[in-house]
Amino acid sequence: MADPVVFAEGLHKSFGDTHALRGLDLSVPSGTVCGVLGPNGAGKTTAVRILATLSDPDAGHARIAGYDVVREAGKVRARIGLAGQHAAVDEKLTGRGNLRMFGRLSHLSRREAHRRADELLERFGLMDAADRQVTGYSGGMRRRLDLITSLILRPEVLFLDEPTTGLDPRSRGEIWDSVRELVAEGTTVLLTTQYLDEADQLADDIAVVDHGQVIATGTPDELKATIGDRLDVVLEDPAALGPAATVLKALAGTDPTMTGADRLSVALPGGGFRLADIVRELDRAGVAAADVGLRRPTLDEVFLRLTDRKELV
Amino acid sequence: MTDLAPPLGRRLRWTFTDGLTLVGRELGRLRHDPGELVAALIFPAVMVVLFGYVFGSAIQVPDGGDYREYLMPGLFAMVTFSAVMGVMTRMAADASRGVMDRFRSMPMARLAVPFGQTGADLLVGLLMLAVMVGAGLLVGWQPHRGLIPTAQAFLLMIVLRYALSWAGVYVGLAVKNDQVADAMVPLFLPFTMLSNAFVPTGGMPGWLRFLADWNPVSALTAAARELFGNPGVPSGNVAWPLAHPVTAVLLWSAALLVIFVPLSLRAYMRRGR
Ligand SMILES: Nc1ncnc2c1ncn2[C@@H]1O[C@H](COP(=O)(O)OP(=O)(O)OP(=O)(O)O)[C@@H](O)[C@H]1O
């Protein structure tokens, strides 16, 4: 197997008494999208800043494309793009002016910087606004400009720190499309987000971060499988609640919760339950069910379960 | 940083090229927002008229000279000190908006940002001086001692301005927050006014006079009065910086550079580290 493009091991970082990272490990294979998911203050931005050479870890080490982020920061910088939580562009310049300036600062020749600016504006649909000052851009346009500014050097690895926070659904969709295109061309993306659907949509692998540590990793499907399916039963006769609950408890190993006067719900551990078997079990106990539903959990449920064990039973 | 460093020559060239790109950025900003530049240029002109005629109507210059002749060197000094505020707010704005982080995550020359910012301020400073000279000539001020001393006076202002802009870089990086930086701008006025720029320090209470005499604004004002041949050159027993103003300004400039260049570079390279 090829070496991971993004690799972090045992990263620690404290700000005074706040332990932002406590031994974070991460490994992203080339050409994939890794979604780093975590609640506010989990340490996502801190981790991205270390990987993007903006900040040094207190302990642990990280490599991008094989180069150490502390000792070989210059080599790392030549291979990454970063779009942070704010749109980091000069508001007073035009979109084109920003791209040209950052192109020159990336050591492209003047001609090349101009050509690349036009190419990016054209491709990501900002040509119409190219000569307007960024002050007059909408939030979505600003983010898009910020994103394409980080693409000037065709980075091997792109860090996106909450790229769609605060955007309307349409602008989010546009950013998603742009990210998918980049990935199709072979860019490796590390994306932090609080939106589970974003991770579900874009990420090949997800790392759930809480209190500065990765507490779960896997594909979206694998993560959903860890909390199993959810079984919802609606009874024809509320009087059958007692026997139904006994059947569900026998299947799931935990007490079901009442979600209505005539309905019960329970999480089934692992996979492998078939609807037909469940209906037969209910039949055998003489319970008449109006509806039996077996539902894949959403990533939301996985997330809440992993980051706050008290929330869901 | 123990990067396998590229040759020094190439690094210096990139520092210079990237610095120029950033100077170009500041000029681009001014071109897109000419209002800002006009406001910055009108400010000194308004000061000339306001102080020249409003204060001038009431203040007696010690050796009986014209107040506007007395005032102009002080206003030149005041404008010189505005470098701190300008550079500080620009650095803080970049730091708080994430633009600085973008610079720092790019393979650009690391020293280019502070050098570009101070270089751009120098150009703005030259423009402001030009406007001031125009406004001064209009209200009857002029240098009296010929070309060389006049050129020396302006050179002194430029040197001190450049040194001061490095103090601005450091303070801007230290506060990191554009709102805090904006809130600090008004401090500029009392600082420059606590000097000999507008009134002689002789009439101030002892402790205040001490502060005013040692304020670098006073040294620059005194140096400019001397080199322009304008009234208000102190005589008799005065504080050392006012007796040797040119030396004092050069020492101030050197001290500012020695302190703030390394501090700024360290703060820039290390931010968030
Ligand atoms: N520069 C700093 N100084 C002090 N504390 C900091 C600093 N940066 C981060 N922290 C703290 O470290 C912890 C992790 O912060 P971080 O910004 O990495 O979280 P995050 O996962 O990105 O959160 P969010 O979803 O809100 O962006 C938080 O408790 C935060 O307050």
Ligand SMILES: [Mg+2]
């Ligand atoms: Mg964050």
